Amino acid sequence: MCRNIRTLFNFEPPATDDEVRASALQFVRKISGIGAPSKANEKAFAHAVEAVTEAARDLLDSLVTAAPPRDREVEARKAKARAAKRFGARP
Numbered sequence: 001m002c003r004n005i006r007t008l009f010n011f012e013p014p015a016t017d018d019e020v021r022a023s024a025l026q027f028v029r030k031i032s033g034i035g036a037p038s039k040a041n042e043k044a045f046a047h048a049v050e051a052v053t054e055a056a057r058d059l060l061d062s063l064v065t066a067a068p069p070r071d072r073e074v075e076a077r078k079a080k081a082r083a084a085k086r087f088g089a090r091p
Contacts, residue, residue: 005030009060012069017053020060024052 005026008015028048029035037045 008056009063010065010067010069011072011075013072015060017057020056021049021053024056025049027052 005023006019008019008023028045032045032048034041034045
């Protein structure tokens with residue numbers, strides 16, 4: 001999976017519409033192989049991003065879990081610690 005696409009389910013506070021759209025954009029870029037569409041593909045690209053955004057929001061709104069919501073700050077600290085271990089600490 002694309003490393004830029006992050007898990008958005010079961011966080012407190014919940015994922016924003018901007019976060020859902022950003023993930024949809026990354027997904028469409030990944031599967032199309034296009035970072036920035038040409039004028040000829042711009043309409044199809046934008047339509048795909050909107051469709052994926054809507055599907056992702058529907059999915060997130062429909063999912064249920066008994067697990068407590070994850071804290072964004074805690075998860076960010078864990079990710080930074082994993083990155084430091086993997087790539088070395090930054091000055």
